[in-house]
Amino acid sequence: MANETPFTPNVIVDGGAVRGIAADGIARFLGIAYAAPPQRFALPRQPDAWEGVRDAVEPGPAAPHRVGAFPMIDPTPLIGHGSDGGDGDYLRLNIWAPQDAEDAPVMVFIHGGGFVVGSKDAPVHDGSAFARSGIVCVAINYRLGIDGFLPVPGAPTNLGLRDMIFALEWVQRNIAGFGGNAGNVTLFGESAGAMAIADLVISPLTEGLFRRAIIQSGHGAMVREIAVAQRLVRKLAKLLGVAPDLDGFRSVSDEMAMDAIEKVAKPTARLDLRGADGIEPVFGISRFIPVYGDDVLPEKPIDALRKGAGRNVEILIGSNAEEMNLYFVPSGVRRKIGGLLARWLLGKSLPQPGKALRAYGFRQKGVRPGEAMTRAMTDLVFRWPARQYAEAHQGKTWMYEFDWRSPACGGELGACHGIEMPFVFDTLACATGPRGLAGEAPPQLLADRVHGIWAGFARDGALPWPQFGSFRQVFQLARGQAVHEKVMPAAAFLPE
Secondary structure (H helix, E strand, C coil), X not given: CCCEECCCCCEEECCXXXXXXXXXXXXXXXXXXXXXXXXXXXXXXXXXXXXXXXXXXXXXXXXXXXXXXXXXXXXXXXXXXXXXXXXXXXXXXXXXXXXXXXXXXXXXXXCCCCCCCCCCCCHHHCCHHHHHCCCEEEEECCCCHHHHHCCCCCCCCCHHHXXXXXXXXXXXXXXXXXXXXXXXXEEEEECHHHHHHHXXXXXXXXXXXXXXXXXXXXXXXXXXXXXXXXXXXXXXHHHHCCCCCHHHHHCCCHHHHHHHHHHHHCCCCCCCCXXXXXXXXXXXXXXXXXXXXXXXXXXXXXXXXXXXXXXXXXXXXXXXXXXXXXXXXXXXXXXXXXXXXXXXXXXXXXCCHHHHHHXXXXXXXXXXXXXXXXXXXXXXXXXXXXXXXXXXXXXXXXXXXXXXXXXXXXXXXXXXXXXXXXXXXXCHHHHCCCCCCCCCCCCHHHHHHHHHHXXXXXXXXXXXXXXXXXXCEEEECCCCEEEECCCCHHHHCCCC
């Protein structure tokens, strides 16, 4: 690194002393253990103490996961590489801080990846720009897949969420040593990370751990009853040849677990995860999501919000205008799929799939079945549930829409899922190029705007547009102004 000084001063954290690398006015601490290596299906524990000073200069491993091939674009900047979990010591966090930070705002990032892939170390998550903006930025790992989000009988539920809470408690105890203000913490995340944050907002276990939340392409509807999630437990146990209980799953290696996750992820897997309302809340994108009915999430987040849970948390929530393009454009599904298959796919998660498709242009002149399905699922999976969350929240709530269209994939990728990330972190370089998510020449001025809005909200909760409220004000980030938004057709097909 240019102008690098060898090490930062020592910082005392849970377990001992650490030091990072300082360069260009930024102190970087990578791979700090916020918990001990996790024991299978056990609650997170304090890290063991160490003697001397640990160099926090390597990020360490991520939770075990595989990243599959992705056509036309490179997903690595967004989700990183796969991981075998190393020695299991992956409950770690990274910190980027101004070298002279004192009582600075804190932002804690939770990565996405469908609760089965991803890590704190994906290039797009580099927090250096936030440090340059006067923020202490933290990014965390957490348990994924079977270990993190499968309600195995006899084990604590929602272990991935419990890891996040444990990390937030670590921040409260330790962030002052890095120049951060523990009383001014903003939790932010994208996709599965945002879904998790939407849940943590209403959890009785997070009281006082953060003041604000930024929920990017997320909401509180991606949760399941424990009884419904038990179907996934039984399916996986059968695939793995083990008993559907704690002893059975403890015998499963990480390699076996990843094989099984890949099998149940296929749309042809014989697995019905619809609730009593006939809706599968994830629409097949992931089989692993948090469950409700425990001490972490006693009830559905939307119901808790309407009763006033999380009212003291200021929320910025939003979505991208063409979320499902990420899944259906590079794969060719949007262009090639026929009407019968579109109805079948949507019908696996939604009653009346034909009516939903027609509401989004199916059978209209010039509208392909795949285009109608992509538009419908963008609203059903992401945009409308986010508006429901905003409407239910009893505290201060602002809504945004990321509307800049990526020119990737021959101009068809558009404002897809995840496209806002390099703008939020001001890391456009890693997402630019022939296979880059943002195409060849994404606008730096928009990154300046979006990053500035996020950092400003973390400082003092200020935003340059009105709250969502009864006027349904949504700030379009590329356009640079708030607009009144009508109710979407998806409202007729989802629970209120």
